Amino acid sequence: MTRTSPLRDDGFAHRLRHAAALVGGVRALSRASGVSEAMVYRYLAGHCDITRGALLALARAAGVPAGWLLAGDEGR
Numbered sequence: 015m016t017r018t019s020p021l022r023d024d025g026f027a028h029r030l031r032h033a034a035a036l037v038g039g040v041r042a043l044s045r046a047s048g049v050s051e052a053m054v055y056r057y058l059a060g061h062c063d064i065t066r067g068a069l070l071a072l073a074r075a076a077g078v079p080a081g082w083l084l085a086g087d088e089g090r
Contacts, residue, residue: 025086026060029082030058033073040055049072
């Protein structure tokens, strides 16, 4: 049985793309959050797990709950 990180599921990437769209795209989300554009793309591709600080910064910049961005929680 293969285990995958919950951060590497399509749901996380979908929610992150949605969060980026809310502020005008990945570049705008990167600038607003202080998280590099390259890192946002790495998170979207599932190449690395997101840090707590980056999660909070991205959620804050997009105006979405961090729990929703991470796991789809909080009824977004």
